[in-house]
Amino acid sequence: MRCALIIALTLVAAPPLWAENFTTAAEVRPILEATRANWVALREYDGNDLLYFTHLESWRCGLSQIRYSVNSGAAGAIYETEPCHEDEAQPNALKLEGHLPFVTLPLQAVNAVTVVITYDDGSEDRMDYQRKAILMP
Numbered sequence: 001m002r003c004a005l006i007i008a009l010t011l012v013a014a015p016p017l018w019a020e021n022f023t024t025a026a027e028v029r030p031i032l033e034a035t036r037a038n039w040v041a042l043r044e045y046d047g048n049d050l051l052y053f054t055h056l057e058s059w060r061c062g063l064s065q066i067r068y069s070v071n072s073g074a075a076g077a078i079y080e081t082e083p084c085h086e087d088e089a090q091p092n093a094l095k096l097e098g099h100l101p102f103v104t105l106p107l108q109a110v111n112a113v114t115v116v117i118t119y120d121d122g123s124e125d126r127m128d129y130q131r132k133a134i135l136m137p
Contacts, residue, residue, distance in 0.1 A: 021086075022061060023061035025119030025121040027062055028061070032117065039127055040052060040134055041135075044107060049107055051102055051104075053081075053103070056081070061084035061086065067116045070111075070113055072114065073114050073128065082094060111131050
């Protein structure tokens with residue numbers, strides 16, 4: 001009983017985990033490294049392939065750039081993110097005002113995707129995907 005009380009008091013007294021704003025490379029890198037498989041997603045919709053960057057948009061405040069390529073490893077296209085709202089309580093919140101978190105491509109045009117993210121400290125990470133690995137049902 002005493003042990004349970006100590007654990008309960010520790011949990012109450014511990015600082016909240018959400019105190020960080022996740023606006024720097026140091027804060028978002030561990031999350032993005034652990035979730036590499038989810039950086040992008042692909043959906044067939046209304047006669048198009050929609051390549052979603054929603055996951056990366058959610059952690060964009062610690063990134064300086066997102067580059068990608070379709071069916072090539074060059075990753076030369078720049079994906080423009082929504083601005084980081086650093087002056088607000090939730091800087092990574094997506095407002096989706098005049099910006100959607102996907103790129104529209106012709107249906108069945110995407111066989112492979114390469115994504116290179118550049119953190120705000122200048123370091124980079126890369127991930128290559130095959131269509132079947134990112135295709136949503």
